[in-house]
Amino acid sequence: MNKLSMGDKAASSRVNHWVDPSFSDLTGESFSLPGRRKGLCSQAESKRPRKRKGAESRSDPHISALLKELAHRDQDEPWVDRYSPCSQTELAVHKKKIEEVENWMRTHTNASKGGILLLTGPSGCGKTATVQVLSQELGLRIQEWVNPTNVEPYSSSQQEWRTNGMSCSSQQAQFQDFLLRANKYSCLRMAGDDGATDRKLILVEELPNQFYRHPSNLHDNLRRFVKTSRCPLVFIVSDSLSGDSSSRLLFPRDIQEELDISCISFNPVAPTTMMKVLTRISTLEAGKSCGRMCVPDKSVLEMLCSGSSGDIRSAVNSLQFSSLPDTSLEKDLWRLKKDRPVASASKTVSRTTQRKRKSKQTKEQEEEQAIGGKDASLFLFRALGKILHCKRRNHEDVEAADVAPAPALPSHLCHHHRETLLVDPELVVERSHMSGEFFNLYLHQNYLDFFSQVEDVARASEYLSDADLLTSDWTSRSTMQEYGSSVATRGLLHSNSQQVCVGFRPLHKPNWLLISKRHRENCLAAQSLFRNFCLAPVSLQTELLPYLAKLTNPMRNQAQIAFIQDVGYMSLRSFSSRLKLEALTDKEPGQLETDGEEEEQKDEGQGGAEDGLPASQPQPTTNPALLEEELIIEEYDSD
Amino acid sequence: MSLWVDKYRPTSLGKLDYHKDQASQLKNLVQCGDFPHLLVYGPSGAGKKTRIMCLLRELYGAGVEKLRIEHQTIVAPSKKKIEINTIASNYHLEVNASDAGNQDRVVIQELIKTVAQSQQIQSSTQREFKVVLLTEVDRLTKDAQHALRRTMEKYMSTCRLILCSNSTSRVIGPIRSRCLAIRVPLPSTEEVCNVLTSVCKKEGLLLPPELAKQISEKSGRNLRKALLMCEACRVQQYPFSADQDVPETDWEVYLRETANAIVSQQSPQRLLEVRARLYELLTHCIPPDIIMKGLVTELLRNCDGQLKTEVSHMAAYYEHRLQLGNKAIYHLEAFTAKFMAMYKKFMEDGLEAMMF
Incomplete structure (x- = not known):
């Protein structure tokens, strides 16, 4: 919406005063460089984030001229950028993972021959940040590939062609060029450059679309690269749950082995780490704004944290949004939720010791989230695990809880008594991004390993048979599918009466379809x-x-x-x-x-x-x- | 060299080996001139098709034996192309409409229409109607059966239908009442033995009566199976000996072993093994309902009288579900699990009773 963001930073900030933004009544001064990842503010906090691209950092005098304006507008800079981590300790990633990546980078920058690293993980789990921070600490320049935007229509042939004196080649060819050049030539040494390093790291976060259609082209490029590589090449690919796993498509196992690609996969950010980061940011902001800003209390932070399902970027964004200075819009959003946090806050006093349960409660309530709620999703592997392992509340836990016990079942139904479930089966199925029928097939393939009694198995299999019956008619299938999966999952959960802790069991893909x-x-x-x-x-x-x-x-x-x-x-x-049997691996989408x-x-x-x-x-x-x-x-x- | 089953198949009503009075009745029917629609039913291997072909020969002469296999493509109203195989002579058309699955209605209507709309060229010397032979009528969808009812009436003047099915229970009433029902029961053990002996004689072999009896019992009086068994015996060993093993099909042996595995141990692991075996059977083209039936027969042999009723009840329950449901393995496995639980409980109870 802001055209000026394309222009030069200084110019735009000046121009910004001439033009009266049409949304000024909404959020005071929300108009400024939203998209640029440039640090405008080098004042105040010691925790200044380092710029993404070292080459872009400016000299101090230039910035000091703008200080006054910046004081205004620094609150408009996305917090994600402002508080982006600048040291390993600030990274919201597990130490082991950082270490792993660091080791790789060390070994591959010191050796004369580069290698390829593939980082995967859900979006917002700190993949890019880790690379940024580490390369900065190791003194590496990052050279990043950005998909060029061609105005000209895309030519499928790889040959260059000329229109209006501009040369235009396919993205694919350009990518190839980029790899070649980045690999061959070291960076120019600029006058203002403080970096004494000419070691660098090639970072690829987005790939030309063509590669998704024909991954073999990418593989050819990489083969050529590997032959002559001098510097490390890092690919960052986000996992997707929607079935087509791009990392699997782009980097299949055999290619990974052939090209010796090391693969490190990141997990979603742990709630505790996320809480730490959110608390830090909110206290810093609160201190700076001197009360101008409504700072969310702890319960709100917790809610944000649980609602973001491990995506720290979205969590920080929603934190910023939720603590915007008063606007009518924002009031409404909060009123919706006010009653709930208050209620839970009163409880908090009584159960500070039972952190576990509390976190579970907030997890259950994440649907109510008004801001920044991200659709939580589960990988099939975990979703199956949730059903098959059948986690129920422990006996001690129940007694400790101040919840009134449900009325006991009459004696002849006693054997149907089960402890409260810790999972919501329907939610699990929904989040597995799979149709109920396929989920049932996966369950059916794997459930026997988790049962010890034949009687239980008999009942479980009957429930599965029921579920199949419900969805058998194609005219009503779309409606009945959910009932079917509900019957199957709940049936399995209920019939597993002997809760044995089976430990890790490999899961398999269903044979039935093949058969x-x-x-x-x-x-x-x-x-x-x-x-x-x-x-x-x-x-x-x-x-x-x-x-x-x-x-x-x-x-x-x-x-x-x-x-x-x-x-x-x-x-x-x-x-x-x-x-x-084809084993189902972690993070694999259903076939x-x-x-x-x-x-x-x-x-x-x-x-x-x-x-x-x-x-x-x-x-x-x-x-x-x-x-x-x-x-x-x-x-x-x-x- | 063709199989004995095909080689020695009788070709005229007079040459049929058993149910001779029924054959003569059919002969009379043909000679009377007016010929109703027929519904021929009876268990598999009883000789329905043979009888029908004999009847057709009686009607039209040797011309019906010049068969040609045709591959027809029919376009459904929804523009979907249905491909179906037909076997035809100049006088009749044989089709298994259930091959077309859900689209069988279209197949029936289109095929009968095309047959019925073309008149016989020389109606003076020939019959004025053609015959459409529909096999496996009991597998037709209700929709197709209703369509069949209307078509039957419409083209009565130029076309007769002969329906062939294993049982009438899945054929709707209106069709049953429009047809003359002819039941072809299984041949008796003696009749099977006679057929086997005569076939062997024609082959120049000597079949000991004991072996013939054994084969006919093992085959369950299914004549086709009996002949195949006999031929397999010939391959196995000749001259025949009276106490020779009659070769069974691999899948039957496999199924029996599966049943034994179920009886010998009842645990989730065993069920997993059984599931693998069921899958194996399915990949070998054995239909799930046959698996179910075979499994029950084998399991019942291992059961006590009191358990038998329960087991067969369960089997019927799950067989029904098998028909209704989508994925056979759920129901087969549920039945197996149920049996395991039942059998285990029964054995434990028995053990307790012995202890005290």
């Missing part, structure tokens, strides 16, 4: 290969084929022979010869690529004979959700 696909494909293949026997599918599959395998009848063609070899025989010795469409096809057929694509045909790779919808519509039309 049902094979079943379908084999059935289709059987029917098409042995069509001349003119048999109904069932008798073909259960009578003819197994005996054909035992007979010496010459088959007509190779395909028939191969099929008989494959399907007609069963190995009686081994338990599961073909079934390979939904082909599953959705297969599901739909399965539904179309009533019994053994369904229509579907035979194995030889190329499988469409459209978005599963889209395809599912299309198919449903088709069915509806024809009915």
Whole structure:
């Protein structure tokens, strides 16, 4: 909204006075350089953040000329920038992680040969900040790749072409150039430069879009880079929960091994660390503003902290927003929440010792958050763990709590008594970003490991069967899906009566989709290969084929022979010869690529004979959700 | 070289080996001239298709045996293309509409329409109607069955339907009442033995009566299976010996082992193993309902009389769910788990009773 932010900093600040901002009535002086990451204020606090780009730091006299204006406007600078960490101790990242990154950087800057580092983690967990701080401490320059903005239409060919005397090449080519140059040439030494270093680090946070479509191009570039690399190259890729994990796509395992890419993954910022940072910022701000600013109390901070789900950037942003000087808008926002924090504050006195429980309560209330609430989400691995491990409140905990005990169940129902759950199953499923059906499949694949009693298993499996029944009809599936997943998750939780602490168990991806696909494909293949026997599918599959395998009848063609070899025989010795369990790793999104469409096809057929694509045909790779919808519509039309 | 099943299949009503009076009734039916729609039903391997083909030959002569397999593409109103295989002669068309899944209604209507709209060229020498043979009618959706009802009436003048199914229970009433129902029961053990012996004689082999009896019992009087078994015996060993092992299909053996695994131990780990075995069966093209049925049969052998009713009740319950539900493994596994729990409790109770 502010065009001036594009201009020179000094000019814009002067100009800012001529132009009366149209929103001035809203927030006093909120108009200034919002986007620039330039430190305008080098006054006051000792904790001045260092600039992102060392080359941009200004000499003191220049800034002192602007001091007066800056005093005004420094409150408009995003706190995220102003309080960005400038030393390791300020980083809101676990010490071990920092150490890990630091070690990598040390070893790879001292060696003459560079390497590639991949940092992953959810957004706002301090990946970039860590790199910034460490490279500053190690005396490294950061050279960062920024996607160029081409006005000209994008040319898919990599050759340069000329329009209006401007040369324009594809982003991809430019990226390649950038890597080459950054690797080959060291930085120019400028007059004002204090840095005595010419060691540097190449940082890539965004990648040309083309690479997402054809990751192999990136891999080629990297291979070339690795051959000649002289300085370390750091990629920062945020994890996404929406299914397409870009880090997995861009840097698959084999490439990581081939190019010797080290991968360090960050966790969301821990609540305690986040609280520390938020408290520090709010006290600093409070001291500076001398009461002009409404400083949020502790409970508010806690709420912000829990609502941000480990994203420190969003937490700091919402802290800044929530402590803006009075405006009508802001009042309203707070009034909504006022009653709740007060209520909880009164309780706080009584249970200062039970920090655990309190934090849990605030966690439950995060939906009420008005400001800065971030959609919390869980990786599938953790979501499954939450259901399968079935965490319930401890007995001592219950007694310690001053909550009135719920009325006890009558004696004949006593065996149904369970302690209070610590998880909300529906919430877990919702946050796993998965349809209930797929979540159930994952649960089904893994639940047996967590049970010790057959009776419990019998009940759990019945609940799963119920859940399948609920969602069986496609006309009502969209409505029933949630009920289905609710039945399955709660059923599993309830039926696990012997809460054994099983420790870590590996989780696996469901086999069912693969199996049902094979079943379908084999059935289709059987029917098409042995069509001349003119048999109904069932008798073909259960009578003819197994005996054909035992007979010496010459088959007509190779395909028939191969099929008989494959399907007609069963190995009686081994338990599961073909079934390979695919372990579900941490942070892996659910595999939904082909599953959705297969599901739909399965539904179309009533019994053994369904229509579907035979194995030889190329499988469409459209978005599963889209395809599912299309198919449903088709069915509806024809009915 | 074709299979014995195909090689020695009788081709005329007169040559049928069993249910001879029914064959003569069918012959009379053809000779009377007026020919209603037929609903032929009976268990698998009883000879329904054979009988129908004989009937068609009786109607049209040897021309019906010139079969051609056609691949037809039908476009549904929703512009979806449905591909289906048909087997046809000049006089009849055989189709398994349930291959088309949900779209079977369209298939039935379109196919019958095209057949019925073309008149026979020489109606003086030939019958004035063609025959559409629909197999596996019991697998048709309700929708398709209702469509079939309307189509049946509409094209009565040029087209007769012969429906073939395993049971009438899933065929809707209106269709049942429009057809002449013909039940083809399984042949008796003796009849199976006779067929086996005569086939072996034609092959120039000597089949000991004991082995014939054993085969016919093992096959469950399913003649197709019996012939396949007999041929497999021939491959296994010739000359036949009376106490020779009759080869069973691999999946049946596998299923029995699975049932034994269930009975021998009841624990979540064992259930996990059983699940892997069920998956294996499924990948070998064994339909889930057959797995369920086979599993129950095997399990019941290991059960006490009192437990039997409970187990079969559970089996029926979960088999029903299997039909309604989406993913078979949930229900198969639920049944297995339930059986495990039941069996374990039964064994523990029995143990306690022994102790005191």
